[in-house]
Amino acid sequence: MTTLFDRYRLGGLDLPNRVVMAPMSRVRAAAGGLATPSMAAYYAQRATAGLIVSEGVQPSLIGQSNPGTPGLHTDEQVASWRPVTDAVHVNGGRIFAQIMHGGRVSHPDTTGFQPVGPSAVAAVGDVFTPNGPRPAPVPRALDTAEIPEHARSYAEAARRAVEAGFDGVELHGANGYLISQFLSSNANLRTDAYGGSITNRIRFAVEAVAATVDAVGADRTAIRLSPGGTFWGVEETEVPELYADLLAELARFDLAYLHLEATADEDVLIGLRRAWPGTLVMNPVVPMGPKHTDRSAADHWLGLGADLISFGRAFIANPDLVERLRTDLPLAPADLNTYYQGGDNGYLTYSAFQHSA
Template identity: 80%
Template sequence: MTSLFDHYRLGALTLPNRVVMAPMTRVRAAAGGLATPSMATYYAQRATAGLIVTEGVQPSLVGQSNPGTPGLYTDEQTESWRPVTGAVHANGGRVFAQIMHGGRVSHPDTTGMRPVAPSAVPAPGEVFTPAGPKPAPVPRALPTAEVPEHARSYAEAARRAVDAGFDGVELHGANGYLIAQFLSSTANLRTDAYGGSVANRIRFAVEAVSATVETVGGHRTGIRLSPGAGFWGAEDAEVPGLYGALLAELAPLDLAYVHLEATADEEVLVGLRKAWPGTLIVNPVFPMGPRQTDRVAADHWLERGADLISFGRAFIANPDLVERLRQGLPIAPHDESTWYQGGDAGYLTYSAYQHAA
C-alpha cells in the first residue's frame, strides 16, 4: 500500500514524502508586492514537506485580488523572491509558486484599476480592500483581443518564478478566480470563442497552461482546480464533462501535476482521477470547511488513487507537520485571528513539537 511517507518522483524532483503544503493567503508581503525575510523564514520552516506551494502570487497589478499579497511581474519582485527560494532549498525543500490572477475578485481601492473578468458580472458579496471589506465592483469585460494577454501573464510570471529560483509554478484555476471565472457558466456569459460551450469555456485555461508550458516546461507546471465549488459565485455547469474535457486537453502537455480540491462528490473526483494520466494531488477536505486534512483523509485518498496529498491549515501552526503525521503526534491548533493580520505573530511564532524531558 502507498504510504504518505514514500518517496515520489515529480518531474525532475524527487520528493522525500507525499505531503504537499497547500497554498494559503497570508498577506505578509511588503509594499510593492515584495517578498520579505519573514516569508523566507516561514517557508523554510516548512521545508520538510515533499513540496511547498506558495500563497497566490499575482502575475500583474490588475490581477491582484487582496491587499498585502506578493507579485511576480517586476524585476524588484522577482529579486525579492530569491532569498525565499534560497532558504527553502538550503533547508532541503522544494517549492512551486502559485500564480493567481484574481479577475473580478478585486477592487480599485487595492490596485487602482477596475478589475477584469470574462463578463461584466460582479462577484457576490464583499472583497477585501485596504480599508476593509467592500462590495465587489462590476468588472470590465475583457474584449476578445485582450484575453490572450491575460492568459500569457501566467507564463510571464512563471518565467520570473524560475528566474527567482522556484522549482516550478502552479496556476490557480480554482476558487472563483480568473481561470475559474472563464470555466464558470455564471461568471462567463460570453458569446465569443471563450464562452458558451464547454469547449469554449475551457479555452482560456488551456491557453494559459499551454503558454506556461512553452515558457518553463511541462515538468515545471501544475494547475489547481476546484470542480463544482461555486466560490465567489463562479458556479460550474456539467461538472464531470467540463473538467473531463479540460483534463483531456491538458493531458498531452505532460504537466507536473493537477491539484484537485475535494469540492465535488467523491464519485466525480475518482472519475477525474481515472481521466488524468499524470500526477494527481488531492486536497481531501472542502476549503475553509470545519474539518482540516488529517492522516485518515490522506490515507483514504491515497487508496483512491491520489499520488500526493495537500495539507493547508494544519501547516500554519505545525511547521513540522510531516514528523507529527509520521509519529502520530498532536496537531497544534492555529489562531485564525492572525491569518491575515500581518506581522510575525501567528506566522513565525509556531514551533516544532516539544517532547517531554
C-alpha cells in the first residue's frame, strides 16, 4: 500500500516523500517584486517536503494580482530568488515556482494598468490593493493578436525561474486567474478562436503549456487546475467534458505533473485521474475552504490513485509538517490574521514540535 512517506521519482527529481507544500500567497515580497531573506528562511524551514511549490509569482507587471507578491520578469527579481532556491537546496529540498497571471483579478492601484482578461467582465468581489480592498474593475478584453504574448509570458517567466535555480514551474491554471478565466463560460464570452466551444476555451491553457515546455522542458513544467471551481465568480459549463478534453491535449506533453484541487465531485475527479497518464498531485480540499488537508484525506486520495498529496495551510504553522504527519504529532494552528499582513510575525515565528522533557 502506498503511503505519504514512500519515495517518488518526479522527472529528474528523487522525492523523499509524497508530501507537497501547496502554493500559498503570503505577500512578503519587497518593492519591485523582489524575494527577500525572510522568504529564503521560510521556504528553507519547510524543505523536508517532498516538493515545495512557491507562492504565485507574476510573469509580468500587468499579470500581478495582489500587492506584495514576487515576480519573475526582471533580472533583479531573478537575482533575488537565487538565495531562496539555494536555501531550499542546501537544506535538502526541491522547489517549483508557481507562475500566476492574475488576468482580471487585479487593479490599477496595484499595477498602474487596467487589468486584462478574455472579455470585459469583472470578477466578483473586492480585490486587494495598496489602498485596501476595492471592487474588482472591468478588465480590458484582450485583442486576439495579443493573446499569444500573454501565453508566452508563462514561458518567459519559466526561463527566468530556471535561471533563478528553481527545479521547475507550475502554471496556475486554477482559482479564477487568467488561464481559469479562459476556461470559464461566463468570464470568457469571446467569439473568436479562444471562446465559445470547449476546443476554443482550452486553447489558451494549451498554448501557455506548449510555450513553457518549449522553453524549459516537459519534466520542468506542471499545471494546477480547479475543475468546476467558482473562485472570483468564474463558472464552467460541461465540466467533465471540458477537463477531459483539456487533459487529453496536455497529455501530449508528458508534463512533470498535474495538480488538481477538489473543487468537483469525487466521481468527476476520479474520472480525471483515470484519464491522466502521468503524475497526479491531489489537493484533497477546496483552497481556503472550511476543511484542511489531513492524514486521513491524504490516505484516501493515495488509495484512489493520486501519486502526491499537497498540503496548504497546515504548512503555515508547521514547518516540520512531514515529521508531524509521520509520527502522528498534533498540528499547531495558524493565525489567520497574519496570513497576509507582511513581516516575519506569523511567517518565521512558527517552530518545529517541542517535545516535553
